[in-house]
Amino acid sequence: MESSKTLTAKTGNWIEENSLTKYELTLNQNANIYRKLVGNYVNLVNHSTLPNENKESAKLESHLPEFKFPTLSNHYDIVQKKFSKKVQRWQGVVTKFDNSTFEARLKDLTNGGTDEIAILEINDISPEDKELLSVGAVFYWSAGYHMDNGQIYKRSDIRFQRLITLDSEEFESALNNVDILLAKFKPRDFDNDASLNK
Amino acid sequence: MVLERESYNLGIVLLGSFNPVIITPQWLFNKKIIRETESETAKIELIHPEITRFDLEWVSVQITTDRVEFRSKRESDIETLRDLVVSIFNVLKETPIDAFGINHNCHFSLRSTTEYINFGYWLSPVRQFDTVMQDPRLLKVEYVENIQNDNSKGMFRLTITPSDLILDHKSVVFSFNHHFQNTDKQTSSFINTLISNWSESITKVNSICESIWNQAKL
Numbered sequence: 001m002e003s004s005k006t007l008t009a010k011t012g013n014w015i016e017e018n019s020l021t022k023y024e025l026t027l028n029q030n031a032n033i034y035r036k037l038v039g040n041y042v043n044l045v046n047h048s049t050l051p052n053e054n055k056e057s058a059k060l061e062s063h064l065p066e067f068k069f070p071t072l073s074n075h076y077d078i079v080q081k082k083f084s085k086k087v088q089r090w091q092g093v094v095t096k097f098d099n100s101t102f103e104a105r106l107k108d109l110t111n112g113g114t115d116e117i118a119i120l121e122i123n124d125i126s127p128e129d130k131e132l133l134s135v136g137a138v139f140y141w142s143a144g145y146h147m148d149n150g151q152i153y154k155r156s157d158i159r160f161q162r163l164i165t166l167d168s169e170e171f172e173s174a175l176n177n178v179d180i181l182l183a184k185f186k187p188r189d190f191d192n193d194a195s196l197n198k
Numbered sequence: 199m200v201l202e203r204e205s206y207n208l209g210i211v212l213l214g215s216f217n218p219v220i221i222t223p224q225w226l227f228n229k230k231i232i233r234e235t236e237s238e239t240a241k242i243e244l245i246h247p248e249i250t251r252f253d254l255e256w257v258s259v260q261i262t263t264d265r266v267e268f269r270s271k272r273e274s275d276i277e278t279l280r281d282l283v284v285s286i287f288n289v290l291k292e293t294p295i296d297a298f299g300i301n302h303n304c305h306f307s308l309r310s311t312t313e314y315i316n317f318g319y320w321l322s323p324v325r326q327f328d329t330v331m332q333d334p335r336l337l338k339v340e341y342v343e344n345i346q347n348d349n350s351k352g353m354f355r356l357t358i359t360p361s362d363l364i365l366d367h368k369s370v371v372f373s374f375n376h377h378f379q380n381t382d383k384q385t386s387s388f389i390n391t392l393i394s395n396w397s398e399s400i401t402k403v404n405s406i407c408e409s410i411w412n413q414a415k416l
Contacts, residue, residue, distance in 0.1 A: 083271070084274055085203075085205050086204075091277065126233070147205075159275075159278055162230060162231055163284060164231060165284075165285075165288055
C-alpha cells in the first residue's frame with residue numbers, strides 16, 4: 001500500500017505518515033525476509049568446509065532442508081472465522097475467599113459506572129490460576145459470544161493477572177527517591193509561624 | 199442511529215531494535231508471564247534470529263529485528279494483552295523502542311446493503327464520478343489527526359473499509375491506529391505512555407464510532 005501525506009494547515013508542509021505501527025508486514029515484506037533466510041543458508045553452504053567436489057557436484061537445492069515456510073496471514077482467522085462479539089468485561093480485585101467461592105469487587109471495563117461486588121465460584125478459575133488466588137489479586141472476567149468456524153457459543157472467562165512490574169532493585173530505588181524528596185520538606189512550627197497569625 | 203459493534207479486537211505494534219529469538223513461549227513461561235499449558239500448546243511457526251512467530255490460544259505474536267506485533271484474538275483478552283506487553287518489556291528493560299501503536303479494529307454490520315452503500319456515499323462524494331466511472335463505490339477512506347507538538351496523547355489514524363471478518367457485503371471495519379513516538383527510546387517511557395493512555399485510547403475509539411454513527415446519513 002502506498003503511503004499518503006497530508007497537508008498541514010498551519011505550516012503548509014507535508015507531514016510524514018506514521019511508519020509501520022498501523023499495518024503489519026505486507027506479504028512482500030514477509031517474502032523478502034524468507035528470501036534473506038534462504039540466502040543466508042545458501043551462503044553458509046557455499047562457505048562451508050564441504051569438499052569442493054561435493055559443492056560442485058551436489059545440487060545446492062538438495063541440501064536445503066525440507067522446510068515449509070509458514071504463511072504469515074495478514075488477517076485474523078478469517079478462514080476459520082474466530083472472533084468474539086458482544087463481550088462484557090470486568091476487572092476484579094479479590095476481597096475474600098474460601099474453599100468454594102471468592103468475593104471480588106468488580107470494575108466494569110465495558111460500560112463504566114459504579115463498582116459491583118460479586119461472589120464467584122472457585123471452580124471457574126483455571127487450575128494454573130488458582131495459585132494466584134489471594135486477597136488483593138487482580139483478575140479479568142469476560143462474558144459474551146464467540147464465533148468459531150461458523151458456530152456461535154457463549155463463553156465466560158476468568159483470568160488472573162500476571163504482571164511483572166518493578167523488580168526489587170527498582171523498588172528500592174523508588175523508595176530511596178521518596179526519602180530524598182521527603183527530606184526536602186522542612187518541618188513547620190504552626191504555633192510560632194508569624195504568617196499564620198496575621 | 200448508533201450501531202452495535204459486532205466484533206472488536208486490539209493489537210500493539212512496537213518499532214525499535216529487537217532480538218526475535220528471545221521472546222518465545224518457553225521464555226514467557228519461565229518469566230511467569232503466561233501459564234505453563236499455554237507455553238506447551240503454543241503453535242510455533244518459526245523461531246529464527248530474523249523473525250519469530252507463534253500463536254498462543256489468545257494472542258498472536260510476530261517479532262522481527264525492528265518490529266514486534268502482538269494481536270489479541272478476542273475482545274476478552276485485551277487487558278491481558280496489555281499486561282503481556284508491559285511484563286515483557288519490564289523484563290527486557292534495555293530494549294530501545296522508537297515508537298508504538300495501539301491498533302483497534304471495530305467491525306459493524308449495517309442493516310441492509312442499501313444502508314451499506316449509502317454509508318459509503320455519506321463518507322465520500324463518490325457519485326460525482328458517475329459520469330466518468332461505472333457505478334463508483336467507496337472502497338477505503340482514511341483520516342488522520344494533525345497533532346504536531348504534543349506527542350503525549352498520541353495521534354489517531356482512522357481507516358474505514360469493508361469488513362474482512364464479516365463477509366456479508368454490508369459490514370465495515372473501523373481500523374484505528376493510535377500512534378506514539380517514544381522520543382527518549384527508553385522502555386520505561388514506553389510502558390508509562392502505554393499504561394497512562396490505555397483507557398483513553400479505548401474511550402476515544404468508542405467516542406469516534408458513536409459520533410460517526412450518530413451523524414451518518416444512511
